[in-house]
Amino acid sequence: MSVARAEADGGRDSWSAAESAVLAESVHCAPSVHNTRPWELALHGRTAELRERTVLAAQHDPEGRDRRISLGAALANLALAIRGLGWAAEAATGSADDLVTATVVGTRRSRPTDAENRRRRVLADRRSHRHSFDRRELPDGIRDALLDALAAPGVTGRWISGPDEALAVARLLDYAARVFRDNAEYQRDLTLWATPRGSGVRPDAFGAEGLAAVGLTTSRTRLPDESLLADRIQREAVLVIATSADTPQDHVRAGAAMEQAWLEAASRDLAASVMTQPLHLEEVRTGLAQRLGLTAVPQMLMRFGLPVEPEVGDR
Incomplete structure (x- = not known):
């Protein structure tokens, strides 16, 4: 994964270095197909953009569905991180050169909800569990x-x-x-x-x-x-x-x-x-x-x- 920042976006209307690090870490924690993290993160102004990139052979992701699902997971993490920084997060998807782009804009100051805080706190703890579960049923x-x-x-x-x-x-x-x-x-x-x-x-x-x-x-x-x-x-x-x-x-x-x-x-x-x-x-x-x-x-x-x-x- 790479992170690009626009040099001209200095000042209070841009993500600070500390905020940028929080956003980068949030997408780094997202699950992805074969751990490939098939996206690039670019930060400019109060915008964070994820750009799809191809990584797998056709046998494993013939239509690119898994990498776009992975990008969606990264998008969810990114939006939660922006909410955690105290901003309303407006997300949108588009495309460029036949690849998906997803952007989240911090539009205004806004406190995160309890549910958002609860989920954000476990971003780094989430793991794939491929072993047995306890026999108790989920309520x-x-x-x-x-x-x-x-x-x-x-x-x-x-x-x-x-x-x-x-x-x-x-x-x-x-x-x-x-x-x-x-x-x-x-x-x-x-x-x-x-x-x-x-x-x-x-x-x-x-x-x-x-x-x-x-x-x-x-x-x-x-x-x-x-x-x-x-x-x-x-x-x-x-x-x-x-x-x-x-x-x-x-x-x-x-x-x-x-x-x-x-x-x-x-x-x-x-x-x-x-x-x-x-x-x-x-x-x-x-x-x-x-x-x-x-x-x-x-x-x-x-x-x-x-x-x-x-x-x-x-x-």
Whole structure:
């Protein structure tokens, strides 16, 4: 990630050096596909701009959906950081050279809400948790709070509920995992991205069991039985995040909504992880919408729960 500042923007109408550091750190903490942080941050005046940049091979993000979801997560963090600095944050998305841009402008002085402060305080604590959850179910009140957190124009959330839905989703995820496990080119690229630190896929990003095992599948992954996977889906809180359309801007909106829900979860000492890879297969996205009766376009799955061990995993 790089940060650019306009030299001519000195004075009280520009972000100070300290404020700029806060904004840069906020986007650095955002989750991103394979830890690549596919954006550049530019600061000028009271404006902060994120610019999409391409980083992954076509096998891993064929339409750029994951990197735009990642940019949306960074946008959510950026807006929270600006709110934390005491400014009203006005966000907008656009495009330049066929890549998405997202800007947040500090328009006027405004105190952050309690919810914004709570989420902002856990920006650096949020992690992907790809291990088992405690068997206790999330109370309905918590589920409602997570749905409220991701609420945004054009974005909806839908919990997977009941044995029939769980089995239908399990079959789709098992199908996707087998397709990617048997794709030699995909596996070759994934091996190149699997690095112990820095940009790339951390070793603990590959789950060994349950939903985590089918979210990011290697050639060595032991896939769970469909019935066991369906049982795990039923016991966990699994959320489908969908959008009214499927434009690049919709991907950004989905990413921003995802991050708000994730931070809300982290502020309540809950763990979470995101699954997008299976939805790169159009038949899986279509099947998911059909089996759940969705009129919106599925963009990702999220799982929430209480961790049974300290949270580990990639950002």
